[in-house]
Amino acid sequence: MDNDKRTLINYVIGFILSLLLTGTAYLAVTNQLFASGTLIAVIIGLAIAQVLVQLFFFLHLGHETKPRWKLVTLLFMLVVLFILVFGSLWIMQNLDYNMMPKHDVEEYMIEQNKKGF
Amino acid sequence: MNEEVAVKMRTDKTLFGFWVYVMTDCILFATLFATYAVLRNNTYGGPGSHELFNMPYVLAETLLLLTSSFTCGLALLAARKQQVKQVGLWLGATFLLGLSFITMELTEFAQLANEGHGWWSSAFLSAFFTLVGTHGLHITIGLVWLLVMGAFIMTRGLNEHTLRRLSMFGIFWHFLDVVWIFIFTIVYLMGVA
Numbered sequence: 001m002d003n004d005k006r007t008l009i010n011y012v013i014g015f016i017l018s019l020l021l022t023g024t025a026y027l028a029v030t031n032q033l034f035a036s037g038t039l040i041a042v043i044i045g046l047a048i049a050q051v052l053v054q055l056f057f058f059l060h061l062g063h064e065t066k067p068r069w070k071l072v073t074l075l076f077m078l079v080v081l082f083i084l085v086f087g088s089l090w091i092m093q094n095l096d097y098n099m100m101p102k103h104d105v106e107e108y109m110i111e112q113n114k115k116g117f
Numbered sequence: 118m119n120e121e122v123a124v125k126m127r128t129d130k131t132l133f134g135f136w137v138y139v140m141t142d143c144i145l146f147a148t149l150f151a152t153y154a155v156l157r158n159n160t161y162g163g164p165g166s167h168e169l170f171n172m173p174y175v176l177a178e179t180l181l182l183l184t185s186s187f188t189c190g191l192a193l194l195a196a197r198k199q200q201v202k203q204v205g206l207w208l209g210a211t212f213l214l215g216l217s218f219i220t221m222e223l224t225e226f227a228q229l230a231n232e233g234h235g236w237w238s239s240a241f242l243s244a245f246f247t248l249v250g251t252h253g254l255h256i257t258i259g260l261v262w263l264l265v266m267g268a269f270i271m272t273r274g275l276n277e278h279t280l281r282r283l284s285m286f287g288i289f290w291h292f293l294d295v296v297w298i299f300i301f302t303i304v305y306l307m308g309v310a
Contacts, residue, residue, distance in 0.1 A: 015187040026176050029306045039310050047302040051295050058291045070136050077140040081147040088151035
């Protein structure tokens with residue numbers, strides 16, 4: 001099979017897969033198929049699957065020859081992204097906790113005490 | 118070294134440089150996503166994402182953008198086979214789909230602003246308009262780029278330069294599609310889940 005034909009098949013497969021993944025995520029949310037915690041995990045999983053589909057079938061990341069600099073820069077970007085996003089969320093949640101009004105802090109401590117250490 | 122190999126090396130170098138730019142643009146979007154995630158519940162007493170988002174409308178936007186990513190890929194494929202007419206056809210389709218997407222998005226923004234839920238009304242809406250608006254700005258720039266590039270291809274044909282630009286545009290457009298998937302999931306789907 002020649003190269004162009006393989007690329008065309010890749011595009012078609014990628015397109016169909018991304019439609020299926022989008023549709024599944026949409027229906028899962030509009031019909032509330034899962035409990036809210038599971039639902040969020042499911043749609044994030046579907047989004048990550050879709051990004052992998054796009055990277056592989058549309059951006060042809062799998063066909064890169066060595067040395068795989070595109071992949072290396074992508075992975076480095078992901079490291080920075082994770083530090084940035086989860087670091088921000090962590091810091092802001094901590095700040096939120098530290099800046100709780102006194103009354104709320106007391107209630108929170110009582111709640112925590114009930115759970116036991 | 119023959120000419121064909123030299124062209125391929127030049128093209129690969131430029132495309133890698135463009136790829137690195139796209140990776141840094143991902144970091145820009147990461148900061149906006151982090152801001153949105155922190156501020157999403159600070160609605161200042163106004164309506165939150167449950168009340169404001171119209172999901173079928175957003176699904177239609179998503180399908181437009183996904184399809185435009187596909188037609189953009191078909192244009193690239195046709196360019197590799199030196200079929201200028203096909204390239205024009207698929208790029209035209211990509212342009213129209215992208216234009217419909219941005220029109221729908223601006224309509225949504227205008228509707229929100231008219232109902233008094235503009236970027237000025239709460240931290241949640243400021244973060245929402247900044248994140249989704251930055252993506253929309255990228256799409257708009259992409260559409261202008263597409264027009265200029267289309268004119269170049271139609272007048273000068275498919276040579277080394279126009280092919281290289283087309284490949285860069287392909288990377289840019291697929292990347293915007295990837296960013297939109299995250300906006301669709303994190304802003305819209307998680308907003309109403």
